Amino acid sequence: MHCVALVVAAGRGSRAGGPLPKQYQRIGGESVLRRTLRSFAAHPGVAAVLTVIHSDDSDLFADAAKGLPKILAPVTGGATRQASVCAGLAALDGAEHEIVLVHDAARPFASAALIARAVAAARAGGAAIPVTAVTDTIKQVDAVGRVAATLPRAALRAVQTPQAFRLADLLAAHRAAAAAGVGDLTDDAAVMEWAGRPVSTFEGEATNVKLTSAADIAEADAALSRPAAGLGALADVRTGTGFDVHAFGPGDHVMLGGVAIPHPFGLAGHSDADVGLHALTDAVLGAICDGDIGAHFPPSDPAWKGAASDQFLAHAVQKVTALGGRIAHLDLTLICEAPKVGPHRGAIRAAIARITGVEEARISVKATTTEQLGFTGRREGVAAMASATVRLPLAE
Structure with missing residues (x-):
């Protein structure tokens, strides 16, 4: 089964601050997006990489993708993440790819092993997401911040990307949700769940963090920029x-x-x-x-x-x-x-x-x-x- 990676990079990342959207800010001397694209472009299980970008970011994307193999011409995203993914899937409709890995541009540390697990999980089950165990106690609170319930964490998981699906199934679910006016789903597993499709899980990685704030980006840059960072x-x-x-x-x-x-x-x-x-x-x-x-x-x-x-x-x-x-x-x-x-x-x-x-x-x-x-x-x-x-x- 041919596999394509769909990297979602159309957001503005306002919580990260700075003059550029967070996916174009630099860590370890290169942009967050470039590190993300290179991980998928270099993987032997991925045939092509399509990026969904903001209409204002064409030049920034061209610089981030310069010289990397397997990179397709980008697609312009929508007002929400859900709309952006749907636009990317529509651009892939009719291509030879059967499996799609949907990944956040702001997760630049996905390993080759994680990508391989995603591809294998989609081939086996049609829809699968990487998860990690929840180690903190999770409280449900009411509108004024009072604790309403303590959730049993044994049944809880934190969700990451890349999320892996049969491309035709995910596109059909997205189009159905859009037609029904459902546009506030925060990840692609939720779109499949809304459509009544089963979603399985596979092992995520603690290092596969999402860069959200200015502190996240500064920490990642410091770790990557130190001489011999991590080599010791x-x-x-x-x-x-x-x-x-x-x-x-x-x-x-x-x-x-x-x-x-x-x-x-x-x-x-x-x-x-x-x-x-x-x-x-x-x-x-x-x-x-x-x-x-x-x-x-x-x-x-x-x-x-x-x-x-x-x-x-x-x-x-x-x-x-x-x-x-x-x-x-x-x-x-x-x-x-x-x-x-x-x-x-x-x-x-x-x-x-x-x-x-x-x-x-x-x-x-x-x-x-x-x-x-x-x-x-x-x-x-x-x-x-x-x-x-x-x-x-x-x-x-």
Whole structure:
């Protein structure tokens, strides 16, 4: 079953304050929305990502989505979350996707494992939501704040996103609710419940928090922006290396490290032949002992013909995240007589940072020649070598 992620990003997030809606405010050097989009775009179980945005946010969205794979043209949302989701579902009507994951843009920490559980739950039951146990005592109060009842928390759950459904079923429920004038339902499970559809649950994550207030955003930014944020607890340090070569062929530019550099020739390869990103992908996969780029994206598969290589590297990063790990450092060396890499070094570092979520201070990009020796010296192609340092939790 084809799965599409529907990210809801049309709200104004006024409780968060600041000059921008909360989904476009920055945490750890990039926007909340970009972190959210990258998690779904990098996941192998998600075929495409559609975002519902406010009509005023086209430029902000374009910046947040720049360079990410699988991102569809955005859809303009409505006055309520329910209306926005309905607009997104309607845009997907008739497509090949059978499963939809509806996710709040303001939840940027959904893990690969959580997304995989969502997809599996929808395939098994048709409608499912992630939940966590309620640990606080919950009181029901009256209009003036007096306690009316104490609710038994054993039967209570806190609800998260992504919520997972068969797309046709959720769209039908939304359209029926809209036709009936029911527009105040706060999540998609409630829409399905209103329509009389059963909804099951699966395990959520305590770290899958929703950023609501200015304090939430400040806390997330501080945690992500600290030098080596969170790395101290990841004591299993791994290093992987990667190497790649591509010959010159017809074209007017080369892709190096996620940046299009003008050149009299292109690079020949089944994808966009970005030797830099290919070498980095192998380095990351090597650090976690998970094969190589060819095992995950076979060159014999026509799906990858002409594909942008950023999705390969994003996939490798997501593999690290799924293991509970972090990338501590990336080092890339490009080997060629031409084009000159130096003028583009900053753009390449920025591109790798956008793809991986690793801060630029932990990304090194270098270039060298072979003193006119060998195939690179004869200007027949470009080579790249890379290393990746990954930190993982110690095995129990």
